[in-house]
Structures are given as C-alpha cells and as structure tokens.
Amino acid sequence: AQVTITDREAALAFLKSNVQANLPRDLQPRAEVKELTWGQNLASFSTGEYDFILGADIVYLEETFADLLQTLDHLSADHTVILLSCRLRYERDQNFLTMLKGIFSVREVHYDPGNDIHIFKAQ
Ligand SMILES: C[S@@+](CC[C@H](N)C(=O)[O-])C[C@H]1O[C@@H](n2cnc3c(N)ncnc32)[C@H](O)[C@@H]1O
Structure with missing residues (x-):
C-alpha cells in the first residue's frame, strides 16, 4: 500500500522517527508523513x-x-x-x-x- 500518516505539526518529527524506526528501509518511501x-x-x-x-x-x-x-x-x-x-x-x-x-x-x-x-x- 501507499500510506499517508498524519498528525499536527508538533508531532511530525516524532512521527517521522517512528516511521524510520519501524519500517524496513525499502518500504519507507511508501509511507508519507504529512501535516494535518x-x-x-x-x-x-x-x-x-x-x-x-x-x-x-x-x-x-x-x-x-x-x-x-x-x-x-x-x-x-x-x-x-x-x-x-x-x-x-x-x-x-x-x-x-x-x-x-x-x-x-x-x-x-x-x-x-x-x-x-x-x-x-x-x-
Ligand atoms: C491519543 S493520541 C493517539 C495517537 C496514535 N494514533 C495512537 O494510537 O497511539 C491522539 C493523536 O491525535 C492527534 N491530534 C489531536 N488533536 C488533533 C487535531 N486537531 N488535528 C490533528 N491531529 C490531532 C494528537 O497529536 C495525537 O497524535
């Protein structure tokens, strides 16, 4: 799947580090972190x-x-x-x-x- 993960601006850095820590590197391009x-x-x-x-x-x-x-x-x-x-x-x-x-x-x-x-x- 192609996934967009959202949160408020204040949480975005933490969200990005969670994606990096939990997704295999080759899947990371499929998860876009975006402010919402x-x-x-x-x-x-x-x-x-x-x-x-x-x-x-x-x-x-x-x-x-x-x-x-x-x-x-x-x-x-x-x-x-x-x-x-x-x-x-x-x-x-x-x-x-x-x-x-x-x-x-x-x-x-x-x-x-x-x-x-x-x-x-x-x-
Ligand atoms: C209780 S946490 C749940 C986080 C995560 N989904 C989980 O289950 O661990 C609620 C989330 O909603 C986000 N949130 C709260 N108010 C928001 C708003 N007005 N717009 C966007 N996100 C909001 C918070 O930043 C937080 O990440």
Whole structure:
C-alpha cells in the first residue's frame, strides 16, 4: 500500500522517527508523513484519494469533533472505508458517534472487552 500518516505539526518529527524506526528501509518511501490539523488546509488532500482511513484513539477532544468530522467528510468518497478505534471514555465521546452517523453509515465491527476498545466502520 501507499500510506499517508498524519498528525499536527508538533508531532511530525516524532512521527517521522517512528516511521524510520519501524519500517524496513525499502518500504519507507511508501509511507508519507504529512501535516494535518483537522479542519485546516484540507485542499491539500484530494477527496477520494484514500481507500482506507484509519484513526486510532483520536476521538477524545470534544472541541475537535466538528473539525475531525469535516476532515473525514472531505477525505472520503463512496469507496472509502473509515475505521476508527476508540475507547468511549466519556458521554461526550458518544456525541461524536452521533455526529458521525449524521453523515456516514456507521457500524461497530469489533469490541475488545479486555481493553474496552471499540472499532467503528464508517462509509
Ligand atoms: C491519543 S493520541 C493517539 C495517537 C496514535 N494514533 C495512537 O494510537 O497511539 C491522539 C493523536 O491525535 C492527534 N491530534 C489531536 N488533536 C488533533 C487535531 N486537531 N488535528 C490533528 N491531529 C490531532 C494528537 O497529536 C495525537 O497524535
């Protein structure tokens, strides 16, 4: 696969060093590290360019929910599968799921009771 890994500017150096430490050298060109602050400069990401969007533990800051949703909406086309893994720590985290269901078809595809982690699929 060709993969784009994103985070805010402050985390990019750490992210790049993780890619270097964890990917065999010949695979590193397939992993692009790119700045993305949800809701900002979305035009630098083409709609429908991604088959899968994977988000691990990114649903926890209520003030970012609208921007995160806008970002997922911008990046997705009909063929895109979004997988979000999260722990639903607070009632407000359910609000994000409600918002997500307003735009996408959402279903829970996995629950790990040992770690209390849900995986939701949105399309
Ligand atoms: C709890 S960490 C999870 C990191 C990683 N996915 C993992 O599972 O270890 C949440 C990540 O979301 C990023 N993040 C928080 N607010 C953001 C925003 N507004 N735009 C983009 N990324 C954000 C943080 O920088 C952090 O890397």
